Amino acid sequence: xxxxxxxxxxxxxxxDFHILEGISIQVPREGVTVxxxxxxAGKTTTLRTILGFHPPSSGEIRFDGELINGWPPFRIxxxxxxxxxxxxxxxxxxxxxxxxxxxxxxxxxxxxxxxEKVFELFPDLKRATRQQAGTxxxxxxxxxxxxRILVSKNRLLLIDEPxxxxxxxxxxxxxxxxSELKKELPILLVEQNYNMAKQIGDxxxxxxxxxxxxxxxxxxxxxxxxxxxxYLGVSV
Amino acid sequence: MFxxxxxxxxxxxxxHGMLIFLIASGLSLIFGLMRVVNFTHxxxxxxxxxxxxxxxxxxxxxxxxxxxxxxxGFVCGGLVxxxxxxxxFGNRVQLLLLTLGMMLVMNELVKIIWGPTILRFPRPDxxxxxxxxxxxxxxxxxxxxxGFGLVVxxxxxxxxxxxxxxxxxxxxxxxxxxxxxxxxxxxQVFTFTFALGVSLASVGGAISGPFLSVYPEIAMDxxxxxxxxxxxxxxxxxGGSVAGSLLIGLINSFGGFYLPQAAMAFNVVLMALVxxxxxxxxxxxxxxxxxx
Amino acid sequence: xxxxxxxxxxxxxxxxxxxxxxxxxxxxxSYHPYWxxxxxxxxxxxxxxxxxxxxxxxxxxxxFGHALFFGLGAxxxxxxxxxxxxxxxxxxxxxxxxxxxxxxxxxxxxxxxRGIYFAMITLALAQFFWVLVMTLSRYTGGEDGMPRVPRxxxxxxxxTYYFFALGFLLLVYFISRRFINSPTGRVLIGIRENEERMVxxxxxxxxxxxxxxxxxxxxxxxxxxxxxxxxxxxFPALLNIQSTIDVLMMTIVGGVGTLHGxxxxxxxxxxxxxxxxxxxxxxxxxxxxxxxxxxxxMPLGIFGGxxxxxxxxxxxxxxxxxxxxKLKP
Numbered sequence: 001x002x003x004x005x006x007x008x009x010x011x012x013x014x015x016d017f018h019i020l021e022g023i024s025i026q027v028p029r030e031g032v033t034v035x036x037x038x039x040x041a042g043k044t045t046t047l048r049t050i051l052g053f054h055p056p057s058s059g060e061i062r063f064d065g066e067l068i069n070g071w072p073p074f075r076i077x078x079x080x081x082x083x084x085x086x087x088x089x090x091x092x093x094x095x096x097x098x099x100x101x102x103x104x105x106x107x108x109x110x111x112x113x114x115x116e117k118v119f120e121l122f123p124d125l126k127r128a129t130r131q132q133a134g135t136x137x138x139x140x141x142x143x144x145x146x147x148r149i150l151v152s153k154n155r156l157l158l159i160d161e162p163x164x165x166x167x168x169x170x171x172x173x174x175x176x177x178x179s180e181l182k183k184e185l186p187i188l189l190v191e192q193n194y195n196m197a198k199q200i201g202d203x204x205x206x207x208x209x210x211x212x213x214x215x216x217x218x219x220x221x222x223x224x225x226x227x228x229x230x231y232l233g234v235s236v
Numbered sequence: 237m238f239x240x241x242x243x244x245x246x247x248x249x250x251x252h253g254m255l256i257f258l259i260a261s262g263l264s265l266i267f268g269l270m271r272v273v274n275f276t277h278x279x280x281x282x283x284x285x286x287x288x289x290x291x292x293x294x295x296x297x298x299x300x301x302x303x304x305x306x307x308x309g310f311v312c313g314g315l316v317x318x319x320x321x322x323x324x325f326g327n328r329v330q331l332l333l334l335t336l337g338m339m340l341v342m343n344e345l346v347k348i349i350w351g352p353t354i355l356r357f358p359r360p361d362x363x364x365x366x367x368x369x370x371x372x373x374x375x376x377x378x379x380x381x382x383g384f385g386l387v388v389x390x391x392x393x394x395x396x397x398x399x400x401x402x403x404x405x406x407x408x409x410x411x412x413x414x415x416x417x418x419x420x421x422x423x424q425v426f427t428f429t430f431a432l433g434v435s436l437a438s439v440g441g442a443i444s445g446p447f448l449s450v451y452p453e454i455a456m457d458x459x460x461x462x463x464x465x466x467x468x469x470x471x472x473x474x475g476g477s478v479a480g481s482l483l484i485g486l487i488n489s490f491g492g493f494y495l496p497q498a499a500m501a502f503n504v505v506l507m508a509l510v511x512x513x514x515x516x517x518x519x520x521x522x523x524x525x526x527x528x
Numbered sequence: 529x530x531x532x533x534x535x536x537x538x539x540x541x542x543x544x545x546x547x548x549x550x551x552x553x554x555x556x557x558s559y560h561p562y563w564x565x566x567x568x569x570x571x572x573x574x575x576x577x578x579x580x581x582x583x584x585x586x587x588x589x590x591x592f593g594h595a596l597f598f599g600l601g602a603x604x605x606x607x608x609x610x611x612x613x614x615x616x617x618x619x620x621x622x623x624x625x626x627x628x629x630x631x632x633x634x635x636x637x638x639x640x641x642r643g644i645y646f647a648m649i650t651l652a653l654a655q656f657f658w659v660l661v662m663t664l665s666r667y668t669g670g671e672d673g674m675p676r677v678p679r680x681x682x683x684x685x686x687x688t689y690y691f692f693a694l695g696f697l698l699l700v701y702f703i704s705r706r707f708i709n710s711p712t713g714r715v716l717i718g719i720r721e722n723e724e725r726m727v728x729x730x731x732x733x734x735x736x737x738x739x740x741x742x743x744x745x746x747x748x749x750x751x752x753x754x755x756x757x758x759x760x761x762x763f764p765a766l767l768n769i770q771s772t773i774d775v776l777m778m779t780i781v782g783g784v785g786t787l788h789g790x791x792x793x794x795x796x797x798x799x800x801x802x803x804x805x806x807x808x809x810x811x812x813x814x815x816x817x818x819x820x821x822x823x824x825x826m827p828l829g830i831f832g833g834x835x836x837x838x839x840x841x842x843x844x845x846x847x848x849x850x851x852x853x854k855l856k857p
Contacts, residue, residue: 078419089414337820344813
């Protein structure tokens with residue numbers, strides 16, 4: 001059962017700051033793997049290192065066995081690693097449809113083919129195809145960000161704090177959407193909101209000050225209140 | 237009030253505005269996408285005029301002259317981007333100074349090749365003369381410039397809105413990182429956009445020849461005006477560059493007639509006003525006070 | 529007045545002393561009016577470039593309109609001397625006031641817009657003044673400029689003007705250096721590095737930028753005034769973009785953010801343009817190419833590049849190491 005994505009002793013420096021200090025993570029070929037930890041722990045940096053925006057100073061990153069350290073971001077993207085950043089990364093000046101078109105890595109025809117399923121999952125977007133993406137609500141933008149992943153064949157999805165800035169009721173809908181998505185492809189999720197993580201996560205890693213300090217199955221974490229308290233600031 | 241003078245000034249302003257638009261649109265797109273202030277844009281406008289003229293005098297075909305100007309800009313623009321811009325990417329101040337230096341070298345180069353004096357670019361026979369609309373005299377060549385500009389405008393608009401590459405460029409203006417995450421090689425997009433922008437400027441130069449004459453100073457004069465048009469219209473906005481250019485062209489034309497010495501002042505005042513009231517330009521989307 | 533302190537001062541400023549000494553002695557060693565004039569213009573432009581460095585190198589403000597101050601100084605003297613009976617002293621005081629007002633306007637803009645947009649605005653302002661000068665040609669002589677700009681009687685002689693210009697440059701240099709090393713100067717450097725942080729630390733950024741722009745403006749405009757008093761004519765090209773590009777080049781080539789760099793940059797630019805123009809007809813293009821090479825390979829300018837050179841020399845050891853030590857600022 002070899003993992004789809006593997007990080008081995010990855011160190012990342014940003015402007016002389018040592019952010020990641022030997023991160024080792026394995027993302028299996030299905031399910032949701034969650035990176036938990038406080039603000040500034042290095043979770044976002046981990047995602048961005050995988051994506052090639054910050055080349056690691058040492059260590060290995062393997063996608064499906066292949067070494068991808070130091071690859072330019074577009075090449076990593078073309079492997080089928082989708083990304084939804086914390087700010088959604090929506091192109092506000094483009095319409096919803098145009099946003100999807102940019103993401104259509106396998107061609108517009110393939111995108112059209114998949115659109116039916118996408119709109120089933122995100123009915124709001126169907127009504128808004130001609131709307132300027134910048135005028136969508138926070139929740140709708142998050143849906144669009146996820147929809148963009150579905151219009152081409154992606155093999156792994158990296159999401160950064162999907163619940164950030166959203167009202168609780170919208171967070172539920174996003175969690176639902178991600179639960180649907182996990183049937184299609186494995187997900188590596190960064191989240192501070194423990195409840196959201198608990199709902200959809202299968203495995204977890206806790207990141208603290210640039211290091212992995214704990215890992216395991218999501219349901220087991222429930223039984224470790226001191227861990228949650230120490231690294232996540234969650235009290236029982 | 238709507239007499240010959242009015243229409244003449246209007247046509248003049250529109251023609252001038254179109255020429256500025258050909259420079260400003262590329263400039264705006266390049267700055268919006270790559271955050272590079274391309275001072276060589278004016279130089280390519282100038283080279284387009286010289287190259288276009290030489291081709292016309294050699295082949296007697298105006299069509300070839302225009303195509304030649306276009307191709308020259310595209311090829312040289314692409315080369316400049318690969319050789320001089322891409323290696324220094326990310327280093328904004330250095331790039332600015334570099335394009336400034338290249339502009340100076342190109343402006344001098346033209347004097348070495350063709351000499352410093354004003355050269356005449358004759359009009360092709362079928363565009364000499366004027367069109368009579370009742371009492372009003374409308375020179376054909378000016379109408380040609382406006383028409384040509386409109387055609388280019390429509391083509392570029394369709395490109396930016398209907399083709400995947402065009403949409404990608406617009407997306408890249410907003411968020412180049414995300415574009416890369418979709419597997420798109422943004423560096424190639426940069427090179428293409430740069431070449432495209434420059435080719436618009438150089439074809440603009442080619443058609444400006446018979447209207448403005450051909451001399452080295454047109455590089456500097458027009459880059460300044462184009463920069464103002466871009467700032468007024470809004471960085472990275474195609475529609476903005478259209479609006480800004482036509483506005484400036486018309487202001488120059490009408491203002492220049494009633495107060496000839498103050499023509500440049502109007503542009504400058506307009507730009508200052510826009511920057512004070514709406515710093516991102518009429519159609520721009522933020523980013524003026526920091527950020528990208 | 530401690531003997532030890534004097535010795536220390538001499539040691540740390542040895543290069544300046546040698547250079548200044550050389551400049552002072554020069555006219556007595558070789559009196560050639562042509563070279564003297566060249567050096568005078570070098571001193572004046574060095575001061576101008578230095579003022580530009582205050583903005584670019586120390587405050588981080590990119591200005592494409594510094595020629596505005598130069599032209600302001602030039603035309604103020606010309607207009608005051610032709611249309612008023614003011615003494616030179618009063619003229620300079622009024623000029624300083626005018627420069628301060630302009631600096632105030634520019635700072636106001638600098639607070640609203642950043643980076644390249646601010647640069648555009650400064651360009652626009654300089655152009656605006658150029659247009660103003662050309663439009664009011666009845667008073668300013670327009671294209672032809674204003675000839676017969678007088679100078680104070682005691683400066684009538686070229687040799688005296690030489691020492692006057694040298695003195696001006698030295699004064700400007702020392703004032704700027706004291707300013708940069710003062711707490712105010714440190715804040716400015718902080719602003720250049722990370723303006724947001726300075727704002728959050730509670731500094732009144734507007735005030736500091738105003739200081740910087742005012743000082744740079746006054747030095748710049750005084751340079752312009754002294755220049756036209758020397759060449760006896762004020763003309764519009766002093767205000768145009770080429771003028772700003774010239775001083776930009778001097779600063780970049782010499783080394784941004786060093787204060788002494790632009791001085792040498794000015795000397796280099798003027799000497800090069802003098803030599804190249806007398807040997808090659810197309811000297812500007814050669815100059816342009818040299819400029820590009822410097823921007824590409826020595827982006828910190830010649831004197832900015834010295835630290836790198838020092839390290840290289842140090843590694844070689846021996847007497848090369850001794851040179852490297854001496855080159856350290």
